[in-house]
Amino acid sequence: MLTRFDRAAWVIPTSALVVIVLVGELGPSIRIVNWLLMVPLLASGVCSPGVTLLFGVIVVVLNRYIDVTHPEVFIRTEDFLLEVTASLLAVLIAVLRSQAHSYVRHLQSSAEATREVVLRPIPPDWGGVETAAHYRAADVEARVGGDFYDVLATPFGARVLLGDVQGKGLPAVSTAGAVTGAFREAGYYEHDLDVVARRMENGLRRHNLLRQAFGDRTERFATAVVLAFPDADPHMVEVVNFGHDGPYVIGPRGVWQLPQQEGAPVGMAELVGGTPAVRRLPLGPQETVLLVTDGVTEARNKAGEFFPLRSWLERLADRRPEGVAPADLLGLLLDALREHTHGDVTDDIALLAVRQRSTADLPAGGSHVA
Known part of the structure; x- marks a missing residue:
């Protein structure tokens, strides 16, 4: 906490x-000399x-000033x-x-760099979809956790990933890096989403084998959830x-849920x-998809x-029957979460909202490709 004070700390x-000087002036019988030690x-x-x-x-000079101007106050050597010793100790x-x-700032910068390898910034309009993302680690000082997400602009359309690694700390970050790395590579080059899924599974399996070679027996x-918005069929996901x-x-059809928990976790x-x-599944042009980790659904x-x-989403849909843009949805959801938890977050939180742009908004040739 003390590392957070800035220029106004004085x-x-x-x-x-x-306060000490005023108390001394208002009550001459109070001996303030030793109280001044609190200041440095x-x-x-x-x-x-x-x-x-x-x-x-200042405290040492004030000590001499009191000795000269208030002879009735006996200040011993x-x-x-x-006071001189206390001031030097304070320095x-x-x-x-x-x-x-x-050192803490250096560690935070390193954690921030590590986080951006897994959670790289995503432009709000990327790959043919509107995007809004937010991440908050439960350990605010560390600024890094096991949740991950990404949005790819590919020759086949936008592809989206969000997930949550079992465990905490650097091993969880390393695992998240293995999953997102496999997704970024396969998601860009492979047309078939089933192949992308198998590549992600194999990537994490190889990562676990490598860790086992170093003595880590934890599997x-x-x-995770992977979404694809194919350019060839813009009304499907x-x-x-x-x-x-x-x-x-x-969106305009209200609130509904995509298939959940149908397969085993990656790995x-x-x-x-x-x-x-x-x-x-069919997806309308004004429908926004919201992906979250359990830090949201289990916030107490x-x-x-x-x-x-x-x-909460159903109440929002009643107020916004025309649909909600991703950035607006995340802003409202984060406000609701803060109100619900009073700012006391105990788990990592990752949120990602995406919405297809209309075909009229797309440039010639389809999606933006990195």
Whole structure:
């Protein structure tokens, strides 16, 4: 927490100094000399070493000023030496805290870079679909977790992925990287979504074998949903569900749910004899698909109640019968989540909303291709 203070941090020790001096003036019988030790110590917790040294000098000078202007206040030599020692100690603490602050910032930057490998930024209009995405790690300081998503612009149309890795920490991030890496490669080059699903399964299987070679016997897996919006049939959506909650669709037809949890998670296909089947369903031009991880559906309020995602979407559909744009949908949903949980998020949250653009809006030649 102390690493978050910025340029206004000097206000805290300044306020303490003013209060102590005022108390001393209003009550001359109160001995404020030793109370002044609080000022540089407070500064050491929130300010830079230079500012802390400045407050130490102010306290020492103020000590001498009180000794001269208030002869009735007997300031012993040991009191003066104590203030000098405390000020020097405060500067040392500020130096150590500043070094720790720089180290934490470095770690956060590294975590941010790691996160962007898995959760790279997605343009709001990419591959022929409108897109809005949001991610928040439960560990806000670490800024990284096991949820993942991506949107690909391919020669066959946009392809979308969202999922959640079993486990936490860097192993979960590594697993998410293996799944998204396989998806990005196969999703771009393979026309058949079933082949993409098998490539994702094989990619995670090889990742687990590599980790086992280093002594990690944990079989990592991930629930995930893959969507494809084929250019050849713009009124259809293809779905492969690896044991994940089915995405919701909101639009003029109300709220309905795509197939959910039909297959085993990525990394566990051998247990059920293969990857999930590809499903094809009709999708209207004003219908927005919402994909979320369980950090949304399992978000609890103070009474322990889960966030009622479907009923919330149905109320929104009643207010917006013409449909909701992805960015608007995510903005409203995040506000509702904050209100439901009072900002107390205990699990990673990933949200992705996509909507097909009308064929009239597409450039000649179909989708944008990276």
